[in-house]
Amino acid sequence: MKWSDIDFKKKVVHVRRSLSCSYYNGEKRMMLVTPKTVNSIREISFLGEMEKILKAQKKKQNKLKEELGSRWRSTDDLKDLVFTTGMGSPCVRYVVEKEIKKALKRMREKEGVLAVQENREPREIRDFHPHSLRHTFATRYFEKKWNRRLSRG
Structure with a gap:
């Protein structure tokens, strides 16, 4: 998603492109x-x-x-992306997976401490894949739109 895909006046995001990663002669290409x-x-x-x-x-x-x-890593077609690494490279699935794993580790550690303090077994915090977030968002978004339509009668 590029910044030009976001309309702050209408408060909408236009989804009209996808990041494709492939290899050509051993070189990674993103477009x-x-x-x-x-x-x-x-x-x-x-x-x-x-x-x-x-x-x-x-x-x-x-x-x-x-x-x-000049060290900001954005190239012609990949300039102006909304989600990038701290160096300007596209934020690919593997970066997101790594961040989710770090967040889950912190959550599990915090839950472990709370469980000891509250004299109970720690609650399970299961792993999940970034694609799960997309499905959850889509479901909740649909529910919200559907409930709005029903309440209008």
């Missing part, structure tokens, strides 16, 4: 492509603190770009 299906191209209304989070991301990213200067 933005049209999503696999027509239904993948869509518009998603801002929910909750989405606007605030996106604006904070933009501010953080602009600061990093300024600090890194």
